[in-house]
Amino acid sequence: MDAAGGTTGEAAEQGLPPLVEPVAELSADERALYSRHLLLGAIGDEGQRRLRGASVFVVGAGGLGAPVLLYLAAAGVGSITVVDDDEVDLGNLHRQVIHSVAAVGQPKVESARERLAGLAPGVRVDALHTRLDALNIMALLEGHHLVVDGSDNFATRYLVSDACEIAGIPLIWGTIDRFRAQLAVFWSRPPAPAEPVSLRDLYPSPPPPGSVPSCAEAGVIGALPGTVGSMMAMEAVKLITGAGRPLLGRLVLLDLLEATNRTVTIRPDPSREPVTELPDGSDDASCEVRSPELAEVPTVTAVDLGSELGGRPGAVAPVLVDVRGAGERSIARIDPSVWVPLDTVAEDAADPTGLLGRAAAQGPLVIYCKSGMRSARAAATLAAAGFAGVRSLEGGIDAWIRDVDLSLPGY
Template identity: 40%
Template sequence: MSREANAIEHDQLTAGEMGMYSRHLLIPAIGIKGQLALKNASVLMIGAGGLGCPALLYLAAAGVGRLGIIDADQINVSNVHRQVLFRITDKGQNKADVAKRRLQKLNPYIEIETWIERFNLDNAQALVADYDIIVDGTDNFTAKYLINDACFYGGKPLVYGAIMQFEGHVTVFNALDEQGRRGANYRDLYDGPPDAALAPNCAEAGVLGVLPGMIGCFQANEVIKLITGIGRPLINRLMVYDALEATSREISFSPVADNPLRDPMRPPVLEEMAQVCSASGVSNDFMLSIDDFAALISETSIHLIDVREGDEREQVSIGGEHVPLGQVGGWGAQCRDDRPIVIYCQSGVRSQKAARILAQQALTSPVFSLKGGLSAFLGADTYPQMMAELVFCECRMSHEARL
């Protein structure tokens, strides 16, 4: 189905669709009218990870006529315990491509479009403009603010989800309430994004595998409610779910007067997000790939620095010196040799911040941040060989120190 064809409203269901959606059709509040609304709707899923996988599964199964998926990442073994569209054998493939294949087999009556790229300042407004509802499946603050701002300027409802360890959040931003008023948005809850290096995501703090399944399903439910006009969407209401206690609570919020998006005298906030994304996200500065790291430790002695906190290191470590992020500057002031410095954390965010700190100290050593951090190291095919090289490297450094 072409995009032009999808713009023509469908006024009937095929025999195959009638059979597939028969249980929906039995519900008076949905029926043929609601199912046609789903068929004529379009939804953009930003991120095909822990939240995106369950949300996409149920939106596709529900019969949303056009789904868009944007995700630049490839499947890693560590994804599979919570990203239920993927298998271990999919390792290395693009998430969006694999998701499309699986979803198209689930429901051949819908159209699915994919973009193997990041949702960024260059594509945000065009993508948002092309869909009825946007679903946030990302796991970092800068992306969430960018999505929020693009939806505000584009006048599109945003179904928000967030997860961390055992807690999940769901709400609906920027949608019209029963009185036709535009609801609150992310900046009405929080003014602006914190430093990404100090704000852990799931790759840094971990997440219970079933939690994104629950929250992603809640997001799909909100989308279906918005499309069909049933129920009471989570507009101006944040649902907080505690997986350990199996309880939920609701936090009410409303538009605030000093939200910068509503200030006509301010320049567009999307332009400001360009500086935020480049300053607090992970760039290519100081980046050392896993393959280059393997080559480096096989050739020379290095300073391997773990900048995570003590409790993280106790759970799993690949060795090296333990220098928490807040102490990196002091460690650099005492470094006197020119061995390469390779810094790692859980996902590569904090290690890059540490690399920037050390780079400002005019050290004679080259400074690197391990790309993807400990997660990428443990998921690499060459993990056993690299661990052996690290052990050998530690022995070599001890021998050199004695000399």
């Protein structure tokens, strides 16, 4: 990755040829609907007809997918496929503006399809309420001109990137984190003289599981996915019509809190082996693969923990340790519990007079977080520091809310 100002060749400076052939003509209603596009020299009648002929595959109907879907449909993209296996939750609505309170509990793809039908009735929307995996993704991508990835986990991002690299389909990619975001375009077989660039040229492999907090753990400002998703939709418009200079070979870094942005160049890694096949299908993109040391951490289910906390004759009740952030704890917590944020666990464990040492003197420790990943890391740290009998709450507070205490709010 180089400093801003570099290019991936002449094509990067001059743009790329249009990705999609135009349909024969626009109807009178379409000319009225897209009149502001027709006035733009870079789009015009031909560009709008290319948009009508385009088929775009959108991964996710959440934070990034919401503005992507709204603006692609509003722009007149002829066919959109959206895939997401999640349902609308009340905590989604501050950023996933395609959904509404009335849609809570409904599959996100169905909610999105209903919204787009009212916004752009001439656009075909195929809603797939399913999870992408190595078995289905290649078949699902067939017939689409490009992919926009608005997924929220590393496994799916790398699965989508690898599939696009194999298929030779351009990929518009974005990620969001609190107030910051990244945005790029990848394409394994772009027209010459542009150089092929993949996500793995930028980030060769995913970070270790649990090392990067999700939006559900760290939070995200609602306007951020709106900003980035709109930019992703614009990249799709540029690729489809040939307008402007797409972000192929460039990475945009945004910080809305500081109101800054910068662009750096991405170059292909000559030592990287091209991706030619996906895993055999036994690997599900939804699975969180734990390191061997975390896999050995003892766990307890929410139901069993509830029984232990309820008291059994002669048994010492476990002591709960919450390793989440302050914001998460303010939303929901299991009481009583000791609060030791994950990044302070090792330091506290080394102090015999620390919170953890005092807690361990009262009973066996059970560590919890949101989903069980951070608590497993904390439990492994404590075991290495000499703490005995430490367990991690399997599934975290999510499992506790689902199986034990439905009165607590999820997030």
